[in-house]
Amino acid sequence: MVLTTPLLDRLAQRGPVDVVATPQSAPLLAGHPAVRDVIVYDKRGIARGWRGMLRTARAIRFREADVPRGAQVAYMAQGSLRSATLAAVAGVPSRVGFATSAGRALYTNTVPYQADQHHATRLWSLASTDEEDRRPLAPLHPRLFPSSNDHAAAAALLSSAGVVPGSSLLVLAPGSVWATKRWPHYPALAVALQRDPRTANARIVIVGAAADGAIARDVSEAAQAAGLPLPIDATGRLSLLSSAALLARAGAIVTNDSLPLHLASAMGIPTVALFGPTTLALGFGPLAPHAESLGLDALPCRPCHAHGPATCPLEHWKCMRELPVARVVDAVADVMRVAR
Ligand code: SF4
Incomplete structure (x- = not known):
């Protein structure tokens, strides 16, 4: 849509x-x-x-x-x-x-x-x-229009977590309807982003559906174990347009090839998009002005499915497992720097 x-x-x-x-x-x-x-x-x-x-x-x-x-x-x-x-x-x-x-x-x-x-x-x-x-003469940009109530809902959620207006936010969207499209290293990413001087000043927010709550908890536990501030868990707490309103306040998003990627495109948020069993060439990449798409380009089995299979047909799931956290951190720092 x-x-x-x-x-x-x-x-x-x-x-x-x-x-x-x-x-x-x-x-x-x-x-x-x-x-x-x-x-x-x-x-x-x-x-x-x-x-x-x-x-x-x-x-x-x-x-x-x-x-x-x-x-x-x-x-x-x-x-x-x-x-x-x-x-x-x-x-x-x-x-x-x-x-x-x-x-x-x-x-x-x-x-x-x-x-x-x-x-x-x-x-x-x-x-x-x-x-x-x-073929359009200029790049196409999807658009969504969160209402003042949507913006208020996002603001209330952030404020209840102690975020003051103007704070730097980094959004993680670790979910996807398709299991093989869920990059498994978001917990390690939340730790790495908070330790990297280029991104450490941003508060981390996790967005997604209620069904993504378990992944959000994994991310929070990793941060807690590392003695770092807990991410804000917004999974299941915002409507789609309120989520878009929250994204509008973010410095960047890291997302799988799933709905938040397109919400970010519609709100023009710097985007790092992670592709595993699908690829950019299928036509669903980010359209935000500042975006990087990451995937293991040399892996010969990619893409293996139009949407992402339920399980890896080769059983090793290298396309996601071997996409390194350090590459994602660098990409986040890049899109945030270029967007400034
Ligand atoms: S076959 Fe390759 S592209 Fe498909 S899920 Fe497995 S590792 Fe990923």
Whole structure:
């Protein structure tokens, strides 16, 4: 959803933009100036099955009633057959998607999937009318708009941990839905960052979902064992946009190839992104102005999966295990120095 926002900005120049989103991703678009409305499609919950799809299709038809039928276009950022079916059942006459997507049989126009481009560019190109128009003239920047309440929630969390305004913050995002994308050395990193004179003055904050709480505890225990200040554990305590608001105050983030990487891109935060079973070439790298992406480029098995497998097919998981802490510390110091 975050990487879709440059497309939304582009489409908003042509007319009203309504977005169909899952309950999990819909909150990300709150307050986004390019978006008129968000229609929630809870395909695994209350809108499960055909009846749920028909209800959602009716909601779409009702919302689009003020748009002349000839001007209604569905841009299929999510390329599933289910999404394409929903748009067709909702009676949207033009349906545009990637030529490689599972739902392509139901599209009225297809756009090439530019495998060599960043995914934000691929999504942005869905609104392109001809071949020359498929590459943006300037780098794309996703955007999110945390509200004043989101900023207040982030500020309250930091203040309750004794952080005063203007303090230097370093955010660690050690989680990922995909186990093999979780770099295992965040505990050692938290210690190394606090001992390195280039980064030692920054307070460490750990962000993530509630499910990342165990990793956050490991990081805290490592700091405690080393006699260093405890990181602030924000896992499970902030909404997505409040997390984005917290990132906006940070000097840098270290993140796996996962959602916080894209939140950081949207907030323009200096980013160190760690890639293991996936690579930058897949098109999901950081888009923040100051960013470094680290991975073991010489490891021949990379990438082994589009998202990251549940377990390493070779069982050694070298792509993450052997990515050294010292390289990450240097990269953090670099992005912070360049961003100053
Ligand atoms: S096969 Fe290689 S790239 Fe894939 S998880 Fe294992 S070490 Fe990483």
